[in-house]
Amino acid sequence: MTLEFAPFVPWFVLLGLALVALILATAGFARRIRGTAVRLAASAAVLAALANPLLMQEDREPLSTVVPVVVDRSQSQETPERVAMTDAALAGLKDRLSRFGRIEPRIVEVKDPATSDAPSTRLFEALASAVADVPPARIGGAIFLTDGQVHDIPQGAAALGFDAPVHSLITGRADEFDRRIEVLRAPRFGIADEEQELALRVFDDGRRTDTPATVTVRMNGEEIATLNAVPGAETPFSFKVPRGGANVLEFEVAATPGEVTEVNNKAIHLIEGIRENLRVLLVSGEPHAGERAWRNLLKSDAAVDLVHFTILRPPEKQDGTPINELSLIAFPTRELFVEKINDFDLIIFDRYQHRGVLPILYYDYIAEYVKKGGALLIAAGPEHASEDSIAITPLSAVLPAAPTGEVHQAAFYPRLSDQGKRHPVTRGLDGSTDEPPHWGRWFRSVDVDPPRGETVMTAADGRPLLVLDRAEEGRVAMLLSDQGWLWARGFEGGGPHVSLYRRIAHWLMKEPELEEEALKARASGRTLEVTRQTIGGDPGAATVRYPSGKTEPLPLAETAPGLYRAEKRMDETGLFTISNGEFSTLVHVGAVDAPEFKAMVSTLDTLKPLAAETKGHLARLDDGNGGIRLPDILPVRGAVRLADDSRLLVRLTDETVLKGVNTLPLFAGFAGLAVLLLAISATWWREGR
Template structure:
């Protein structure tokens, strides 16, 4: 590269003024008809040029090597069948051929797994942006063509783009497609999962015939089998039967070996879906045996919860009351005992007996129906007052067999401070209650009365009152729950007596534990998936020890994981799963199922290799899609603008275009003319002008 530069010895304005004056004088002489105007003008211009210091600048250049970018797809879909070997062989062969070419460099870019799938488009764009465009001689991608970011592929590439496609023409795959799955579902109601079984590739004739067996299980339970057609969307009904996480596993029957090749992978033949079970509304029946100061406490608590449907009855006029008032003149409504306790008792999630007395309102058969209701999964909460120690106690009814304690007949009328027991510090109903007292002092207020009871065996006493007698007892009966509060003085906390206490929090926990809310289960195994495959296990128990936790992998491998005590019945451990899938957890009699990773990983959505997503970019750059099942192509140099692919004697070839890029390594500069030549030019032109004007000779015309 040669350029003309100026290096003036004076400010550039002075030579410019001199050049302008020279042209002005020459023009004036021409106008006046004076001889020699040309030579005098040239002399002025030569003087101006000499002062401007013209110089010739010459750049020193050196050639740059060509760059070839090779993308290697190392994602999960490239790990099936013989694709890993195809990828390795093709990448090594291309690398060796580029190394043998003169003036060529190789840039290898590996595309790894990502939660969003194969990000080949982003990797290609970044690799091209990292290199000078005038040095890129070609781009080669070794891939199965299954990318999930085709929208960010570059619009153009300054060199041929070739795709070496893995896989084989006879490949085929069957997959389970989850089209729609709910994140939440109502308990005891059907939820619907929309799915489809899709076949892709060269499906053997034997696999195309008939329906496919679909197996579904919830929380690792017994499988249900359905025969479903292929390539048809259908709604699969599932029923969620408990609150919290429900893991639904759906799997296809394995395909029997036939005459044709096996399918590429069975990893997309199953899916695990987590559905959180929620209650539509909690239906609570509150029966108050008589008006009292604490009655409003229960009503306010339950009415304040928008998720609770409350039916409240207060018995104001028992049948044994005789005051002479005619029945038709009473404004009170009759207690609908038959409808509530016989016909519609199973509609309630919780029944609360608040200071209820046995006065003949409910016949014995109704109490027996309440017992059946609890054993089948219902919940009862008894808030007892002095009536518990009388002949009208619920313990003397058929319901007494499911109550967690029986009264001694003594009522303790003295102030006492509620205390947590050792079980109470562990049980989620009472653990962590705000302001819990320490010993005989604390921030809770005192209560003034309680009934003395003797607890049944295996009943959890979580709070004690006067003389360390049981105050709050919790028990499981069959599939149901029974809770008993042996005092009717909890309302004192709500009124702020002696500082009050966590009245609403305690009553809310009791009610929700009775209704089997998962966060209040005393024996629970929790798994907090913070992201990806990292899990924090928490074992909540009433025992002094827990673990080890037994983890069963999707392939049947079993691992033992030790849990570390965190105090108050909490044991934790951090763990990282080796891969996505369905894991079974077991600690003693407690089991649960954990689904890690997406329900249908994007890498396994499609498995049959195809190049249609890259075809437009390949065609625009003059490249070629070559199937590696036909052999690894040769690599050649082709001139820019020529066809970059072809068929050789034995196999295909692909081409790269040498770019012949250069870089400037130095500059040299020398004056356009030496100073003595400038002096001669200026003096010669001035002398010619003087001779022509002074002696009337026209040397210019003779010349």
Template structure:
């Protein structure tokens, strides 16, 4: 039971002060006039003022509340190094026992896990959330069991009591880490990519080392080993071997004694893109479809187009002097002998033999395809004639043979069952809404190799694709694709079809018909297998630790099979399916939890100082716990302090007025009357 005097004024304090000033002025006037009753009148004024302040005698029945100590246990990834986890668990249990053994003290144990999305240890966020759930007046202190590598110091709350750090590091701890900087997301094929690499030692590292080994592997292949200087920043030039995603793994072997090898490896994923695509378009003669090809290729800013149209063949004898022709000679030797390897794609648009390209040049075209080049033949009536391009040395690589028939009937192109699975024609129905317009002419051909992905009249081959050696060839048995571009009978997906066709021939990775790859979202990967087959076998996943896991692939659309897999660890995963394989890195290239592994109180120094707390190593044993007054130092040699708060809960309150109204009236009236009588007797 506690007793206090409280005031519950009947008027605002400002008004009471004004009344007091008025009464004081009246008393001063009475003294100046020499009135003998001034003292009694003054006492009456004091009684009235005291009554207006509302003095109350208050008695409270209180129940004391216990002090609360917050005990935060860091369970982030870096706390799994060495014996830190065991040390933290044992220390937390011993601290809880010591604190709960103290009178009037409770403990709240709080777990601090890894932050989401590689944000590291979020200890201050956890502390702020715990404070929000407890009464501030009962918090006597907070103790953090951690390596001190906290990544949200800027979110530290205002603490009403000391915060202490008991760190889990040891004096002899050391670690080696590999850091990659300036790693681009994209790089141009054939050009060097320069990254900055540093291998550094931290903590009590052994001395005398100058060079350390570095292994570099691309797409999970056999790594190449180099020796690089230690504790020095070096520039590392690399050239990507292929287009699409390139997974580069940099590793320095673990050395006995270091804390972990988790920061000895860095994964960098770079997409290789072509700087420019060089295309040679040879038109046999002007026709409406020629502009379609030109517009398509010129609309792509990444394409360098060289276009020749044969306007005046050698057999044309019209007597016009050459000096009056604003034309240039066709540089056949330069294009087809000297610089043919510079082109990514060659398109023959309605070209026929006219003696312009000798057989030697066309034989060089065949060799160009077999060694990795690409040729597209857009056939017109010329392909069915005696001067057909088919009847040249490239006959051996063309996937269909002309029958010499030209079908001049309307037909609507259709995607074959195989074409529904091929990336060039898959999903074209969804690209263009509505029924496709018809074409007017088709060259009859008989398939000899390759894949028929589109058909025309009477299910005859219309678009045939084939791989020859290391290169590719395509035959479009009609010169009326331009009708779709003009919107004839509603048009069709002409732009998308020709774009995909050109990019498939130039070996763009996203248009490979047999491919295996994966897309990562956090620690989950979506495994994708594209195939022309109706069924594919399960995919084998090899984790960074070497464990093999199998997953069945489900067909989600024609030719596309998928599966989801949650990776149990950060690192490089290998995927294998039949003869196809792929690699993918899950998690961050450099986990923030392993960027700094040596325990330190430096990140929290400002927060600890602001609360008068301190930092102690757990390896030296638990410190003693003392009680300290607010504002006093709460840490010393071998001890830490908590601040008792003396919080309580009020069970009941009793209030008694010191000046009841009847007493005020009686006293004020008596004193005023006494003053009047004294002054009247004197007169």
């Protein structure tokens, strides 16, 4: 209860009147004038009435004590045992806190940040956000339900912003152990078919062992090695990058019975394969306009080493020209087709026919080169339909089509076949979607018997124009016309000869981007992007296996003929397995070295210093019998000076909220009137005497 004033006149007026009354009273007392005291009392009563004294009483209500309960729902907490412990402890805490009317629990469930590519457990950030609107004096303590693997623990209690205990209840068992594997050092780029070095390490957290662990190594899904790695020791590994483009190295360490999780038993490393200069052998049967188109294309690519020979004059032609004028460079047939044939990535026969320049046995060498993984392109002209065609040599064993002996001389638009519209070599060529195609016409094609492989382009009346085929481990392409140079010259607007020729060459050299059947996945931040390439029908949905072990279908939508894609924002990070039919691929979403997966064994050590400084309780929930041991809640008034080994202390707040104010004017109504009348009457009575 307090006394306040609400004067009817300004304070300086009251002070002036009081000063006058005091002067008069002083003079009266000095001259011994009777009634001075009564007059002074009456003046004081009038001044008090003008000051309007008020008796005020506040109506206040005590505020609740806020206790945030921070629940760790990060990926390291997603093992079934820890989920069960966390759920049981949370239910128990809610029940016990609800028994105290002045305690207000705030439940804060923390998952890995959806915006973070490197997930980590950041419980104290969540705590700060949860109590940002609460005065520090109202916070009675904080309770954490976690496995102890927290990555934003403050350096001291002062950084918390409040003075109250921080309690931590730890999930998991005291005897836990976990095995994991990490790639320590590895190159991001590597030259194809050259030795590369990396280093990996197997960790056994929670125990020490010198027993070697078995590590299976896969390259692009195929097993390439098995290693014995001593836990804790660095293990070197040498490998070769098999191809240009993206390559996925997968390391899987054998699981150990009883370990916390197998999520971190795998590690991957992405390495970009770089081809050294591709070696291409171009053999032209005779000078012609198409020869220059091939030569210009290959020479314009700095990554191609081109060896080009042109037969300027066939051996059967005798015109008396001296031998030293017949050729610029002798054709080293044995060196190219016997000794160094395997050094070439691609062999191109451009309008070439068998005229005795190459011994018949050499065609057999070329066929074997293809079967063992080589690449062969036949750019056919009229010679391919003649009696000297290379199709009647031992090379026929790998050719997908045999000539009928006919050459069609008529204008036609090269068109994509139904397979060609879906095949990555020809899919989406500029102008192919128009009818007729938005490119120039050709005027000659070589007729062949029904071919093997895929016919991706057709000539007049649906005759094969471009045929792609596999011959054991190698690949063969046949372009059954020598008129591609018309596009290069811009005839009737030209056509996409550069794209077409380059795609054919890269497909022959097994470029992964041009595989007919392929499943690819990549991650952009936390967005998973899946691409399925096929020349068949709808491949159906892909299946995504999460790091936590759960699986779910991922529908694929056709974005172009033969190209199906899907994107999805993932709520987990780590190593995902994507499968569709017989195809499977791996992709790592988020940072490869994310803190969340570096340690999965529960621990008290990380939170022990903060618990000791704030007088908090730190204990495991596990009671050793498959249940949990949950401490009681003890509210206390004032600062917490000592920790309790068996209870969670909560500091109750003294904060209140003002609900209303009761005001009583002392000189209002009859009471004030009576005092004034009494003072005036006393003065009048005294004066009357």
